[in-house]
Amino acid sequence: MPERVYNFSPGPATLPYEVLQQAAKDIVNFQDSGIGLIEISHRSKQFMAVIEEAEQLLRELMDIPANYKVLFLQGGASSQFFMIPMNLLGDGKKATYLNTGVWSKKAIKEANQFGQIEIAYSSEEAKFNRVPAPGEYVVADDSEYLYFVSNNTIYGTQFPEMPKSEKMLIADMSSDILSRKLDVSKFGLIFAGAQKNLGPAGVTLVIIREDLLERTPKNVPTMLSYKTHADNGSMFNTPPTFSIYIVAQVLKWLKAQGGVDGMEKINREKAEMLYNAIDSTDYYRGHAEPGSRSMMNVSFNLPTADLEKKFIAEAAAVGLDGLKGHRSIGGCRASIYNAFPREGVVKLVEFMKEFQAKNPA
Template sequence: MERIFFQPGPTTLPKEVLSRAKAEWDDFEETGLNIMEHSHRGKSYETVHDQAKERLKRLMDIPETHDVLFLQGGASLQFAMVPMNLLESGKKAKYALTGSWSEKAYKEASKIGQCEIAISGKDTQYRTMPSMDYQASDEDAYLHITSNNTIYGTQWPDLNIFSHPNLVADMSSDILSRAINVSDYALIYAGAQKNLGPSGVTAVIIRKDLLHENEKLPNILSYHIHAKNNSLYNTPPVYSIYLLNLVLQWVEEQGGVAEMEERSTKKAKTIYDVIDASSGFYKGYASLESRSLMNITFTLENSELEQQFINECEISGIFGLKGHRSVGGFRASIYNSVPLESCEKLAKFMVQFQEKYGK
């Protein structure tokens, strides 16, 4: 029986990527070594590193005004690095709170400098993205947003509503799933383990005028130092970047970001349609206008029925649907590597489960 997965992260990788990596496991391009055995200063790895950087630039149409960095520490390190590098004395960092990860980013930044909550969706238990009624002021160092919220299954439906001169975005869970105008952002960061590849590497896209030298910062925490050294200041996560490069190549071969966006819309609709047609048997967590195309969250009437749902899912070969403990229920994470066929199989199972247990 085929097994399908809706892992929240790390997610599954495209099968084509895994096959390529398997074929090159003990002999990368006839060198007799795995790529992670190569020196990060050598030509073999340097080619992979530069390919990944250029591919991301092409896929996202990143302008010459911005640089691409490959760093470590996940998005969680970026919660600290962003204010360390961008929050100047006398300025305030503003945060849009839309879920657990934006809360963590705000709390981390508050340890470093002055921070304020610009807007918040906490009063709706993060079911709805808040109204964007905040206006930038001269005291702002930057405005930080989280584009998609994996735990609650919400997403900013229109990123064009933000017009801040120094807009910072955590796009860890929906990067490459829809087209954006990179020029609108001062900085974008994304942990790789959702849409870019495996855990271990974080992509940072930063406007070059923000790459200031700061002698008070440890070198390892300085965007300026990492950019100056082409993300090779210290030994990079070689294998993670190698796989990231293969994932980016896969996205290109599939048709690029436009194709990923079209697929994401179809995949999400396949599951949301079942929820909406269930007459309340399946209860979506996120409000209609804030629904995520990456993480679909829903619950059932009681915990016993939810456990039965999980049990029968696994018998049917469907895994990874258990929701986050703070929300409960279920979460179908349908990142770029999850095929439409998997979503169709889940939708069919959901209809059959309702027919079996619905009143």
């Protein structure tokens, strides 16, 4: 096997190496059962223990109150763009959305099919280079909820503090869940695609307050009702067993790192190191305004597009992979999620200094 590279991909993203090693064994022979992990029945005692452990660890790490359900769903985070308004809005009802990037725009488009959507803030004209401060938007009195994306993978922005509102909060935390402490009780619903901070693609986590399960209109299809999955312990149909298993393994790894508190300290250190390298020179320019910078995704530019192309190619050649920016803004992007090792950031910062010295603008 070749030496592992540092994977800066925005998702599917890097996973803890020890998790991959354990999964490589279990996928062939799970717990000495003579059956591979992806072959066992989702109704078996072995897998039921896996999904129960995943939920228990998540509840412990996030301090999830007892009156919240934890669901492991399929369809990706994008399915939540329509499931949320389908379940929680109705004819004539209103919801407020904050438009801070591609994923909020997609959610707004879907939500418009199910109710009246009010966009209280948008940074689109500034190429989504910031998130709003608390006083920059107003949530309508008749809104059912305030929807926002806590971290934007493409533009490298993140809410430094979660929005506060008398209305119910609903958050897409696909790219920063478990990266910092938060109070789950302030939210009606939190969701996250696994493939950035939790595990591989294939499972989407939903944390929903129990009373909301009764709000689903009767005409919502069975598979698209949160109550269906809550009542069946995420076992209404065959769940993505392998993805859930990896989530459980990642959560065990995260607990060993000191939990969310320990992870937040590491994440802040990694991000500070990289932003310091960007700010120390005019050669590199961060896309996000300083007050809105993400700890998870660092988007930046070089003096020219040609230099960016060369930077990405030469970085990949020395084991720094996945640094190409999203097609909508170009440039470079370093995704440094929970499992991304500190030494990878150190190596990237060293490469940035060397590249600038060899390639003056």
